Amino acid sequence: MLAYVQKNVDSLRAEIPEDVTLIAVTKYHDDTETQAVVDAGVLDLGENKVQDLMGKMERIKGDIRWHFIGHLQRNKVKYLVGKVFLIHSVHSLELLKTIEKESQKKGVITDVLLQFNLAKEDSKSGFYAEDYAEVMDLVQTLSWVRVKGLMCIGPMTKNSDKIRKIFKQLKELYDTIKTKYHGRNIEFTTLSMGMTDDYPIAIEEGATMVRIGRKIFYQ
Numbered sequence: 001m002l003a004y005v006q007k008n009v010d011s012l013r014a015e016i017p018e019d020v021t022l023i024a025v026t027k028y029h030d031d032t033e034t035q036a037v038v039d040a041g042v043l044d045l046g047e048n049k050v051q052d053l054m055g056k057m058e059r060i061k062g063d064i065r066w067h068f069i070g071h072l073q074r075n076k077v078k079y080l081v082g083k084v085f086l087i088h089s090v091h092s093l094e095l096l097k098t099i100e101k102e103s104q105k106k107g108v109i110t111d112v113l114l115q116f117n118l119a120k121e122d123s124k125s126g127f128y129a130e131d132y133a134e135v136m137d138l139v140q141t142l143s144w145v146r147v148k149g150l151m152c153i154g155p156m157t158k159n160s161d162k163i164r165k166i167f168k169q170l171k172e173l174y175d176t177i178k179t180k181y182h183g184r185n186i187e188f189t190t191l192s193m194g195m196t197d198d199y200p201i202a203i204e205e206g207a208t209m210v211r212i213g214r215k216i217f218y219q
C-alpha cells in the first residue's frame, strides 16, 4: 500500500461526481504502483501500450476493468479482443473493420469508443467531426463491434476557453450521433474526456469517464 496513491485517489473521489467513472492511467508506472491503485479502490485502469497492458493483466490482482487508451495498430487488435473492457481510441475505418474481424473470430462483442481529433492537431489521431456520418455508416454494417460513445484528448494549451470549446464540441457531436443513430450495436452511454490538467472542465461539459494519470501518482 502506497500512502500517497491512497491519498490522491481519495481526494479525486471526493471531487469527482459519483456518476463519472475514474480511470487510473497507470502507463509509466510499475507493478507496485499499479497494484497500489487497485488496492486504493480504483478498478478501472488505463494503459496505452498493448504489451504493457497484457503483462499487467497477468500480474496485477483484482477485479479490474482494463481500458485501452493508446494508439492502436491493427496487427495488435487480436491481443485486446476478448480481454479489455473498452477500447477508447478507435481512430480509423480500417481499425473498426479489423476489430470486427477479430471479434467475430473469437465470438465476442468488443465495446469501443470513437476517438475524435476536433482541433485537427497533427500530433493526435482521431476522426474529424465532418467524418462522423461516414464512420457511422460503417458502424451500422458491423455485428461484433459495439460503439458505446466518443473519446477525445483535450488540446495542448493552457487556455481553458479553448479546452472547454473542444469538450463542448465533443458533447454536441455525442448528442447528435446518439439522437440520429439507433442500432443494435450503437449504445451511447460513454463520453471519455478529461485528464490531469483538464478533467474539471471535462466534467462540467458532460464527461462520463475521466482518464487520470499524473494526479494519482503525485508525491
Ligand SMILES: *Cc1c(COP(=O)(O)O)cnc(C)c1O
Pocket (backbone or CB within 6 Å): 025, 027, 048, 069, 070, 153, 194, 195, 196, 197, 211, 212, 213, 214, 215
Ligand atoms: C497519458 C494519458 C492520460 C493521462 O494523462 P495525465 O495527464 O497523466 O492525467 C489520459 N488519456 C490518454 C489517452 C493518455 O495517453
